[in-house]
Amino acid sequence: MALQPFTVHRGVAAPLLRINVDTDAIIPSREMKRVSKQGLAAGLFAIWRYTEPGGREPDLNFVLNKPQYRNASILLSGANFGCGSSREHAVWALNEFGIRAIIAPSFGRIFYHNCTRNGILPIELEAAVVHYLAEAIQAAPQQNKLLVDLPNQQVSVAELKFSFTIEATPKRMLVEGLDPIAMTLEMTEQINAFELQHRQRMPWL
Amino acid sequence: MAKTLFEKLWQSHLVEQLDGDAALIYIDRILLHERTGSIALKSLAAADRQVRNPDEVFCVIDHIVDTLPGRGDETMMPSGKEFIQTTRSAAQSAGIHLFDIDHPKQGIVHVVSPEQGIVQPGSTLVCPDSHTCSQGALAALAWGIGSSEAEHALATKTLRINKPQSMRINFEGQLGTGVTAKDMILYLIAQYSAAGSAGTVIEFAGEAVRNLSIEGRLTLCNMAVEFSAFTGLIAADKKTIDYLGGRPYAPSGENWKQAVRYWQSLHSDAGAVFDREITIDCAAIEPMITWGNSPEHSCPITGTVPKIDSANKKSASMQRAQDYMGVKPGQKLAGLPIDGAFIGSCTNSRISDLRTAAEILRGRTVAANVRAICVPGSTPVKHQAEAEGLDKIFIQAGFEWRESGCSMCFYAGGESFGFQQRVATTTNRNFESRQGPQTRSHLASPATVAASALAGQLTDPRTTQKS
Numbered sequence A: 001m002a003l004q005p006f007t008v009h010r011g012v013a014a015p016l017l018r019i020n021v022d023t024d025a026i027i028p029s030r031e032m033k034r035v036s037k038q039g040l041a042a043g044l045f046a047i048w049r050y051t052e053p054g055g056r057e058p059d060l061n062f063v064l065n066k067p068q069y070r071n072a073s074i075l076l077s078g079a080n081f082g083c084g085s086s087r088e089h090a091v092w093a094l095n096e097f098g099i100r101a102i103i104a105p106s107f108g109r110i111f112y113h114n115c116t117r118n119g120i121l122p123i124e125l126e127a128a129v130v131h132y133l134a135e136a137i138q139a140a141p142q143q144n145k146l147l148v149d150l151p152n153q154q155v156s157v158a159e160l161k162f163s164f165t166i167e168a169t170p171k172r173m174l175v176e177g178l179d180p181i182a183m184t185l186e187m188t189e190q191i192n193a194f195e196l197q198h199r200q201r202m203p204w205l
Numbered sequence B: 001m002a003k004t005l006f007e008k009l010w011q012s013h014l015v016e017q018l019d020g021d022a023a024l025i026y027i028d029r030i031l032l033h034e035r036t037g038s039i040a041l042k043s044l045a046a047a048d049r050q051v052r053n054p055d056e057v058f059c060v061i062d063h064i065v066d067t068l069p070g071r072g073d074e075t076m077m078p079s080g081k082e083f084i085q086t087t088r089s090a091a092q093s094a095g096i097h098l099f100d101i102d103h104p105k106q107g108i109v110h111v112v113s114p115e116q117g118i119v120q121p122g123s124t125l126v127c128p129d130s131h132t133c134s135q136g137a138l139a140a141l142a143w144g145i146g147s148s149e150a151e152h153a154l155a156t157k158t159l160r161i162n163k164p165q166s167m168r169i170n171f172e173g174q175l176g177t178g179v180t181a182k183d184m185i186l187y188l189i190a191q192y193s194a195a196g197s198a199g200t201v202i203e204f205a206g207e208a209v210r211n212l213s214i215e216g217r218l219t220l221c222n223m224a225v226e227f228s229a230f231t232g233l234i235a236a237d238k239k240t241i242d243y244l245g246g247r248p249y250a251p252s253g254e255n256w257k258q259a260v261r262y263w264q265s266l267h268s269d270a271g272a273v274f275d276r277e278i279t280i281d282c283a284a285i286e287p288m289i290t291w292g293n294s295p296e297h298s299c300p301i302t303g304t305v306p307k308i309d310s311a312n313k314k315s316a317s318m319q320r321a322q323d324y325m326g327v328k329p330g331q332k333l334a335g336l337p338i339d340g341a342f343i344g345s346c347t348n349s350r351i352s353d354l355r356t357a358a359e360i361l362r363g364r365t366v367a368a369n370v371r372a373i374c375v376p377g378s379t380p381v382k383h384q385a386e387a388e389g390l391d392k393i394f395i396q397a398g399f400e401w402r403e404s405g406c407s408m409c410f411y412a413g414g415e416s417f418g419f420q421q422r423v424a425t426t427t428n429r430n431f432e433s434r435q436g437p438q439t440r441s442h443l444a445s446p447a448t449v450a451a452s453a454l455a456g457q458l459t460d461p462r463t464t465q466k467s
């Protein structure tokens, strides 16, 4: 189950500068209609994106519906992005919609993990920097594309460059498009050995 | 060296340190439900992978299933049947435990697990559900994961995770009358914000936590995730051990004695160092109510909707929440008319919650315009309540008495309270449209919700005379 590797990506960035964008807002429960990772893009941000609950009439005030942000593949957002429910559908919906990276001051923990194991790069940058980036692109978002360079851990637009940090493992998973289950199954012997000892220590479990 | 409880749990499950800060952690128990578990089981099978230890995996049907009497696989949520049936067949072919719709142990996953003794002190437990943190109340390292991580845990019995930081929250002093575990956690989040714990493992400690029942502790830990915690934890004590004795999946015989000896060591040692520590004076806590769309938007039921200072960096989100909720700065919360009352969810649907509410409702009726619903957290809770006659009190008061499940804690496209309806609710999330399109949820304790249902408006439970 190889993932799309993430190295360098250039794309239109859309500012959704709200704090605490929760996974219910990213994909409302009622939009998760099938036991499937597909078919979720239409429900992405449904409560904000459409004029009526359950409807499909675009609300033109919502950033992703504005022509200048057409084909956005990067989101700029506020702190605690992806908080709330653990639903991985939020990440699958973003993925299918074409989002490759999200830049925010902080992320919901489960959401962050879900991103890295589904080929989406979550980038933590200070709020002031996120706002700065939003300002830098806003005059002409289609021209002022953001460049995200994961190997070098840098986000840039025109002359502006910002470095970000990311842990070694999620970085490697993203860059190489690795499937963590396959990586861990290679360690089955260690797991077996641990399990044996663990059962001796805690036979009641 | 003095160790924290978290450190003990971590070290006893560390299979191997990986590169960077990641570690491979052994997982003792995996819980699943039909909404997220279905997809984990299905994609595991699609990748031709096996569940490593099926006997240590438990699946419940709780999220999507209807809670009206006579329910079956058909649900009010469109296509809910597909989730239920996919889960059932995937669970059967994987050979895991399944508590199906009509199983006597069925219920909300985080209620079922402690009730059946599936979660045990000193164990690690994961579930693709964010409120798995509830179960840390029994001194287990229990946390919510995504579906892909659930696949990983099912296939390998381990997870790759970065070691979180630790934090202790000391609830000192005693709770006032009418103040509950729910009020403690809402108070904490209001004080320190919804992002206040920043991914740490929180140990809840202090006199007030020791004095809580196990059910109260489950409520407290339930909302650790709303405080952005990795999970919540509470040391094992006599209450923990007494609670687990005789439960179906708890150890017995010689194993029990050995387990208890070990469990007695499951507390933070004197002098153990936490990355952060907070102390709360419980005398300051009153019954709480939320006014907005984040659990941090809460204040005492005696309080008012906050004024918005435009210099506050949260002013835009506060404004948005007040508009959504239809409330104005300076407005009193008590007295706000409600359309609905909901007692249920993994936060507050255990027998003690129902007893507290029933005590307030006994011999009274809910206000004429209020739709009131009680959904027991599990089928055993429902049966226990019926044996005590609580169902009659709820029904006579005008509450609907439901089968167990998540029900209207969240809206999945089926049942809802309705457009812009104002609901006093014992659940844990007051996000926009969480309980239905544009529904306005006010989180509170069972006592506050029961008192509000009677009055038809948000009400301080201390002003409602007990029957």
Ligand code: SF4
Pocket (backbone or CB within 6 Å): B063, B108, B109, B110, B129, B131, B344, B345, B346, B347, B405, B406, B409, B410, B427, B428
């Ligand atoms: S009761 Fe609500 S919060 Fe709890 S598991 Fe069910 S849907 Fe989630």
